[in-house]
Amino acid sequence: MSDNVVPLKRTDGEERPTLQPILSLTATAMNSVNQVILKRMQSEIPLIPALAGHLISGGGKRMRPMLTLAGAEVVGYQGTRHHKLAAAVEFIHTATLLHDDVVDGSETRRGKSAANIVYGNPATVLVGDFLFSRAFELMVEDGSLKVLKILSSASAIIAQGEVDQLTAQRKIETSEERYLHIIGAKTAALFAAASRIAAVVAEKGEAEEQALDDYGRNLGVAFQLVDDALDYDADAAEMGKDRGDDFREGKMTLPVILAYARGDEEERRFWQDAIAGFRTEDEDLAHAVALIRKHDCVSATRERARHFAQRACGALSIFPDSAARRAMVEAAQFAVSRGY
Template structure:
């Protein structure tokens, strides 16, 4: 193993971190992945590609399939198996988004009307099921039982995390540990699996698999922490969804957990009423944002995200310096510096 140090901190005056290096690294392979996605979301039932395309064509960072592609580059893999698997990863992710928007009653996704608003809840759920099925078809085509085990396990973990989040909703007593467990399941599990399968297709050892798993898992936690901070720290135009969604849905995310823990008795009473669903006006949201700012909860959440991003970078230290490793490190840096 290498003794390389992979610092997340950047020099003063350095450019802001960007996804550009990892986008450039994976651009050619991502074109192939996008072609597979477009081919496999087709159906003789016109509603299926129309609804799937509404979300898939709506943009998004493609972070999860990008991790599969970047991991393959990092390990020097020269085949094409990872193209099918990256498409499978994106289908799993898209399916979960469709289902999430129905569960949450979301009105926007990636800056436009959510699929459930345009096409209705039943069709959105069923097309999500279709995309899950397509993902498993792609895994079976790949033929690796190990890959199938990793991605199917991640799919089950995501579903468990979503159910856990649902049962924690509107419960002010939700702890930071439980919150981290929820996001570790609902978000980080797919980041980890998407990264790990690159080592499987490249036929690397268990140590390489674990390192990429650790990278993806910690990156996923950092990514979700920043998402949850942004909900109280950014306007809807920048974020691509309604500001305050988490607040109105009574989700106990880290900024709220910290604000409640640090609040005065009067502030805690506000949070108890808000999370229970009795304080959900625009004025209440503005007060929530003010309380979170008063107790520096956004900075604290971002600091925790930096901790996990650093762990993601540290996981790459066993690999020699390369363009791919530098791009993956910068992706972790971007994850915690972004405003959208």
């Protein structure tokens, strides 16, 4: 990493990184993106905008479209093509969330009832399909086959990652390597694509494209690592989801993989039973959290997240210092230090 890249801050002092710089950087463009989202989620079938709006207006961070907008700033793009593409990115993400909640049987999302609980599984799946279709309409309207290839490829990779996660569910033998492969597909692929397309619309070279791709990919891995750590380390109100969802669903996330590897024979038997679905009560979750704390697995997961966030920051070293680059660096710092 070159000397002019702001390094990751330690987060044990008073000053903590925030999303405010990147929110401020992208605020005006995000208003345009939100207008596209609002317009394109409409349908003559009232249930569609009602269900889509239930999630889209639910207070998400809009990280993925924000990366498209911030990437455009860092490469000096002056046009507006990226507004529709950022909306397409958000539609892809929202569609995957709707489908995920059905697959997982989730009861809450962003602090309120999940769409599948309010509207039922069939409607939730179909509206997810509708949003995917809207995303592809926006891509085609942009007219760039390269953008279409990047985002359509990411969509396929996300789906493969979700299937891979499903097949790894309740399998205690899942390795850290496989886990990282899963989150690289189901989460980081869209972060990478959202970032990369900014360089494409700005007609920059392969080096700039790859730098933004690397930034988004590493940020996405860091973001998911922290998400998975928080499932064992945060209050449900802070997370906006039920604490212990991953535990009850038998998902082999990194805190569990580490706790299992570091545990004694009795602890490993507990994890085998829990991941198989035989230990899912509140007291079992409390025991799981205690074991994860005992072996410092949340801190270890966050430390791995720091590694990927550092790589994300390093990828930006090819760009000159600017408010945009500093905002993107701080977004990576926030991803590691956040509590929600």
